[in-house]
Amino acid sequence: MKNLVVFLYVIFALVVSVLSYECYYVFSPNSTTSKESKIDCIGARCMTASQYAYNHGDNFRSLFKNCANESLCGSKGSLAVENLMFRFFVRCCNGSLCNTGKYELPEEDPTPNGVKCPSAYCMGNLEECKTEKEINCTGSMDRCFDFRTEGKYPGEPTKNYSVKGCVNSDACRYNFNSALGVAENIKFLRC
Template identity: 25%
Template structure:
């Protein structure tokens, strides 16, 4: 084989390799939004994206007060996150956000984790207040994996404000500008708390 033929073959191989690597692969994700996830639809995502699904539930005295569910292609880096909190005034909140990168990997129903009712030896000050950054806490017995005492500030610009205290999972600590429910932005702060040591 002449040098010219060898160079021509090498150039052809390089061009083909470049074309193959430049083809953007895609896959389908299940897509639905807010409270309309009873009938999943499909959408095509680029391989650089992830499928995601999340569900959030707010309960008062055990009764479901509000929930939000969404599925689709992530527009940026998908960050899995799961946390729960039990706050004053019998408010409980659970958040579950999952990511995956396979064909229709986010389809089907999924649930937020069930909270344990078994006391874990931690007690935290707890309260729940709307439109004020203070409240009168009472001592709350924490259960299950909620081993941190949390303070939550929630803002729905510019008027709506929530201030709450209670028990939370460690994954709920030090969140910044996380959107929950209907675009309420929350910030959280956690401290360790020993049983019988109210602040």
């Protein structure tokens, strides 16, 4: 009987160790480095998300590490408006504490792809931003978007934004509430 109890304890410990994973956790708006902590995860995958935002001359690079969001694994999103760009890349890995990667953002192809979209950037309201301007879409950005949110960039107060421009399919399915230091309360997104 004693051997059976020891055997069951060993099996239980093995099962718990297999089902319990840790990932590194970093939430670093406008920084590509930060002190890592550890977080318990249910799944066996971790992720590292690199984000880049360009807004009228200001560059913001951000890093996020956490348990994997399977719907985003491998995503390379891009959107562009006249003086605004947002890009992200999500790398997922298998195993406990595997998300040791650094900031990584593959280049976007700058070649025009023939798609043209309305290009508008309005700050201060959540109404549709009207425009006569167009932008030539490039690389993987093969569709148009209309986006309205309450958001903020690091170091700035919350503002209302209404934006139109080019986007790729990965960015269309991205939850912009996850965008570090950008969107806080999405009101409307159409691709």
